[in-house]
Amino acid sequence: FDAIWISPITAQIESETKWGVAWHGYWQENIYALNSHFGTANDLRAFIKAAHDLDIWVMLDVVANHMGPNINDTAQYIPFNQDIHYHQPLCYITDYSNQTQVELCTVGDPDVPLPDLNTEHPFVVNALNQWIENITQEYSFDAIRIDTFRHIRKEFWTNFTAASRVYSVGEVATSETDYVGSYQNYTDGMLQFPLFFVLNQVFRDQGRQSIRELKKQVELNEQYFKDTTLCGVFLDNHDQQRFLNHTITETLIRNALTFLMFNDGIPIVYYGTEQGFEGNPEDTYGYTDPWNREPLWTSNYSQSHPIYQFIKQLNSLRAVLKAKYPGYFTTHQxxxxxxxxxxxxxxxxxxxxxxxxxxxxxxxxxxxxxxxxxxxxxxxxxxxxxxxxxxxxxxxxxxxxxxINSAKSLSCTTVLFLLFVVLVHAENQTQDYKTG
CATH class of the missing domain: 2.60.40.1180 (Golgi alpha-mannosidase II)
Known part of the structure; x- marks a missing residue:
């Protein structure tokens, strides 16, 4: 693998909520401090250097939309410690087709409200832009993944992504291709949620759709995205049901992974897929979290699992393409x-x-x-x-x-999985920045 996507690293709220504690990294309290539960600044630098020494790039997950749950006292947040730094009055999203609600209301709920940053306020805008520039440069990150991308007005992202000075990919978690595609005008790439939903319908054990739907979605992506080769393609992630929760047929898994690794976008493999993780085994509650975020160490990091071996095989061919046919990654299928x-x-x-x-x-x-x-x-x-x-x-x-000989000789190379939460695979792109 060429890149790793890690969790947000900012200091989080320490209190417990109805949804649990902030181990995932999305409930920040102080954007200028690191999450001590992950380690120290020197630990982070050593981790990134070790990755770079192996020619592996590191993509940081970042949150600009909100802070951790607490609406009673904004004084605890750094640097956004005044009420004017948040959208007022507090409101909740009840209609995701209402863009005003999507951008100005909290993504939380009454039990765990997440204060929505006022990204129209000059102080908030300047602080976030300066922060993203500082953190990417101080730790030598190669890319950023931006959480809750559609929950901030589009124009905000132009300066934010430019300030980062690295490749950026945004999250807009909906199946509407034209809607998601429109956001690529404000970042380098988008996570391919429209394609994700189709992949999970086409390659599932029960009730799967015709594979024609996959081809149709590929065409829609070409129509509505500025450049599909810069977008991240995935079968599952930390917010969605694990792919193996509904697909256990080996041949379907192999077909899905083959498409994932050899389509126009940047393939993203969520940690645990290579170990056969299925998430919530019964899906009794309709929840994905925390069953889809289980610890990887329970697998003993097996390198013999059939899915691990298959991904390793696919990666060996991608390595040959990268070395001998670099134009492959900007060629459209x-x-x-x-x-x-x-x-x-x-x-x-x-x-x-x-x-x-x-x-x-x-x-x-x-x-x-x-x-x-x-x-x-x-x-x-x-x-x-x-x-x-x-x-x-x-x-x-x-x-x-x-x-064939080049690919087979590379197939013995160990596939390296380093993680906090998510893994991503990326290739060189014809830009003057690194792709994560």
Whole structure:
């Protein structure tokens, strides 16, 4: 992996709430101090240096929208210790289609209200811009992931992201493609929530949709996002149900991961997926948190789990593409075949075959892409003509034959997982900043 996405590092409220304590990092009390439960400033510098020594970049999760729960006394917050630093009066979001509510009301609830920063106030704006510049430069972060991105007016983000001087990716957690895509005009990339929702419908054990929906979403992304190659693509994360909670069929998992790692965006793998973590085993309460944020150490960091090994295999091929075909990461995928259960697309120099259903006999598919002197990355089967034989469920990655030895030799390289909360995989982009 080339990058790690870590939790927010600011000092948090220490009191316990109805939702528990602030171990996750999203209830900050002092933006100028570090969360002592994570370690010291020297610990953080050592961690980032160790990552950089391995050519691994570090992306910091940041919160600019709100502080930790407490509406009775703003004096405790640093530096936002006056009532005028927050939107008044306190209100709660009851209608997410109402943009005024979304931007001016709290993302909390009456039990745990999260004071909503007044990001129209000059002091708040200047303090946040100066803070993000200082923290990225002081600790040499390579990127930032911005929490609750749609809950602040769009214009605020222009100077904030510029001040960070690193790659930035925003979170807008909704399935509306045009709405989410519009926010990419104010940051480098967006988390691909519209694609996330479709992936979880297309690759699920029960009640899954036609794979045509996936291709349709890819087209919508191209229409509404400024640059899909700079957006983060994921199957699950710390706020959503784990992918393996509803998908345990190995072949579906392999297909989903193949698409994740070989699509137009930056693949994000949430820690624990490689260990088969399923989150809330019964989904009895309809909750994802804290079942989807379980500690990784219970897995003993196994490197033999089948999903770990499969991700490692996919990463080995991405490493070859990075070394020999850097243009791959800015090339957009082109559909070459589609039916209800099979999606084949070309992303120079590879052809990817994805399936989400079973069929009685292998499909013979004629492909217009030149595949002579190519080979299936998974099976080592050579392609001798323009016809692919697609077997039920099985993903395929057709690559130039001269790539196979390089990819296989790299497959023995250990996949490194370092974490606080989330892991992200990124590649070089043709920008003058690092991509996380």
């Amino acid at each position: 082109q559909t070459v075949y589609l039916d209800d259960s099979t999606y084949i697309y070309y992303k120079n120099p590879v052809t990817i075959v994805i399936s989400n259903g079973e069929f009685d006999t292998p499909k013979r598919v004629n492909i217009t892409v030149n595949m002579i002197n190519s080979i299936d990355f998974f099976t080592n089967k050579k392609i001798t003509d323009q016809q692919l034989i697609v077997n039920s469920w099985a993903p395929m990655i057709i690559i130039p034959e001269n790539m």
